[in-house]
Amino acid sequence: MASPSTILPDARLVVTGTAPDGTSIFTFDDTCTQFAPFGPAGSRFTTLHTSPAVPASNTAPLPAPASVLPRCPPTGVVFCVTDMPPGARAPMHRTQSMDYAVVLSGEIVLSLESGEEKTVKAGEFMVQRGANHTWHNRTQETCRVMLVLVGAEQIVLADGTVLEETMFGKKPE
Numbered sequence: 298m299a300s301p302s303t304i305l306p307d308a309r310l311v312v313t314g315t316a317p318d319g320t321s322i323f324t325f326d327d328t329c330t331q332f333a334p335f336g337p338a339g340s341r342f343t344t345l346h347t348s349p350a351v352p353a354s355n356t357a358p359l360p361a362p363a364s365v366l367p368r369c370p371p372t373g374v375v376f377c378v379t380d381m382p383p384g385a386r387a388p389m390h391r392t393q394s395m396d397y398a399v400v401l402s403g404e405i406v407l408s409l410e411s412g413e414e415k416t417v418k419a420g421e422f423m424v425q426r427g428a429n430h431t432w433h434n435r436t437q438e439t440c441r442v443m444l445v446l447v448g449a450e451q452i453v454l455a456d457g458t459v460l461e462e463t464m465f466g467k468k469p470e
Contacts, residue, residue, distance in 0.1 A: 303382045303439045305402070307331055308343050312359055325359055331380065332364040340387060341380040342367055349373045351447070366464070369394035369446035381405060381440045387432040393462040394446040396425035403440030406433040427452045427460065 312325035331341040347360050349370045367377040371393065381387070381403075389410060404418040410429040417423055427449060434440045452460040 304341075305380050305439050305441055308345065308378050310345050312346075315356070329362050330364075332366075334366065338382060338385070340382070340385050343378045343380075344375060345378065346376040347373065367444070367446065368392075368464075369448050372448045374448070375444075375446040377444050377446070379442045379444065381432060381434040381442070383434055383437045383439065385432075385434045389429055389431045389463070391427060391429045391460060391463045392425070392446065393427070393449060393451065395427075395449040396423070397445045397447070398423040398425060399443050401441040401443055403434065403438045404436055405440045405442060406435055407431075408433060429460075429463065 307328040307330055309328050310325060311323065314322055314324035316322045329343045329345060331343050333339060333341045344363050344365070344367050347363070347370070348354070348357075350372050351374055353374060367375050367379075369375045369392065375394075378401075399422050400417050400419050402419050404416055406414050406416050407423065407425075408414045408431045432442075454460070
């Protein structure tokens with residue numbers, strides 16, 4: 298079980314909007330509860346905002362927080378945070394999105410199906426472009442990664458093979 302010292306606090310989200318008269322206002326200010334689908338020692342996810350399409354609407358109601366793994370709508374965008382406790386590992390997977398990521402704290406090892414690996418530390422950035430990959434936290438500190446997932450075109454190989462999205466090594470249902 299993850300010790301209390303390795304669990305990072307829930308993320309605070311501040312959202313702005315526009316009043317009917319055009320004045321800028323705050324529409325939300327609260328913490329968002331982490332989703333821990335793999336139990337207390339596994340990765341935690343916080344989906345901060347999702348838009349089903351781009352361009353996104355600045356006037357649509359704020360989507361309700363979802364207790365699901367962050368998955369990007371095909372033409373949309375997701376803003377989320379993932380916390381990986383010490384020793385955590387994500388299964389090999391491919392997203393159908395362009396993923397922009399920054400390590401906010403700790404460090405993470407990004408491993409590709411080719412066996413290549415890169416360690417990405419706090420303050421460093423990644424652009425994940427449909428590659429089959431996994432994450433490992435090989436440290437004694439929780440790693441927090443902020444991601445913006447943007448719907449992307451499928452990758453089609455020269456022979457016509459389409460690289461499908463995978464979750465946990467298989468196509469999602």
